[in-house]
Amino acid sequence: MFPLMESGLWMSLGAKAFDLWSLRRSVGVQASGVHTTIELIGRNRPGLLSEVFAVLTDLKCNVVAAEVWTHNSRMASVVYITDEATGGPIDDADRLSKIKQLLRYVLKGNRDKRSANTAISLGVTHTERRLHQMMYADRDYDRGDADEEESPSDRRKLQVTVENCTDKGYSVVNVRCKDRPKLLFDTVCTLTDMQYVVFHATLIAEGPEAYQEYYIRHSDGLPISSEAERQRLILCLEAAIKRRNTEGVRLELCCDDRVGLLSDVTRIFRENGLTVTCAEVSTRGSQAVNVFYVMDASGNPVQSRTIEAIRNEIGEAILHVKDDMYSKSSPQDGGKFSFGNIFRSRSEKFLYSLGLIRPDS
Structure with a gap:
């Protein structure tokens, strides 16, 4: 699970x-x-x-x-x-x-x-954590340096949305992508390095896909305050997930x-x-x-x-x-998504025990 x-x-x-x-x-x-x-x-x-x-x-x-x-x-x-x-x-x-x-x-x-x-x-520091930090500092999330544009099929495999929950004072991050080992590590490392604090999280793995939802605030206690910051967070999370995606023949x-x-x-x-x-x-x-x-x-x-x-x-x-084989699943609906409270308790207990999320202030 x-x-x-x-x-x-x-x-x-x-x-x-x-x-x-x-x-x-x-x-x-x-x-x-x-x-x-x-x-x-x-x-x-x-x-x-x-x-x-x-x-x-x-x-x-x-x-x-x-x-x-x-x-x-x-x-x-x-x-x-x-x-x-x-x-x-x-x-x-x-x-x-x-x-x-x-x-x-x-x-x-x-x-x-x-x-x-x-x-x-x-x-x-942890080697993989260090690699995330190095590439983040090097701005590998900036697509302007890419040799080729990302294809529409690649975009459908990974979806990241960020919205503000104004009544609670949080920003809500939703990530849907192909499940793989260390996916949680990659996303939480990036949020931490970008000075965000996770207060609640929901994690679901169903079949080949993984769903993550994070309620975050900046380290100053405020939610995301501008469209530029929102877009930057989306790009950084997408980059963090793709860095470890292996392409090519495995030798x-x-x-x-x-x-x-x-x-x-x-x-x-x-x-x-x-x-x-x-x-x-x-x-x-x-x-x-x-x-x-x-x-x-x-x-x-x-x-x-x-x-x-x-x-x-x-x-x-x-x-x-x-050979590095990837699951071929039908494209899912590209709209916004959220998770029900039914899954929240179990995943929150796990992350709270690690000290990665904080209770409501």
Whole structure:
């Protein structure tokens, strides 16, 4: 009934989260006790991830984990690296400066008009929460930077409405879209980062669709006060939901980990005309467990012969293909919707227990 609900949500929304002022950088680096964290954001293009991993390999860095999101022509990534020689974090200031300089050069390319100065990150946060913050600060919700207009069919799959409930002093946010894991996480993170407080919420998952309703106020206690603010909230929630939507063919790589593995694999993708739309990289003991979603350089589905050529080169036993299938349901009525009180009690108790909503003042 409630696949939307995710453990650890409240911890990722706590007071230790990054301040938004620290997010407007193209590269940030931070050393922890076991690894060094690199944050990347810039304009997405075919081969970008391959170039990033090649630079890190040349600089004797081993990638132990990474997560990559792309949306609206932008790319954001959090990469965890260790020193190839010692297996520990990289804390040499000169070396870190060189890593940032070279990665910034790769990210900037010749088209990225938004590139900013580099800076060392200022804290620790949940990786996916951080990716939301980075892309929000980078204004990936601004469709003016998109290469293509959104199709009417895509618009029907996701509906976000925002209205004011004047008698109660709330703004009411309704979201209807395809259900998937971590949907609640994505929407609540965005509301929190935009300085809104959730007082009531209703969550329903029926079949392939999910419905969310939030009664919110701004952190100053007021509802949404202008049409511009309403439209901005709609765009930001739409972007938050789409960032994690995976497009393309799912490729799963599982093999012995080694330095330069990601550089080699993504180079093969690039040489075969593929672009990575999403990636999850992890290391479990001595094993590399990686997931890539790929499309061709024009954003079209990958031809089967290209996939087979890649598998032959990388190894059929270690690279597996999982087609990303989407539910095909009939378009629903596009009008406004609301939820009955019958569902409100149960979902409110859950969110109240996490501290994500507040009682009426």
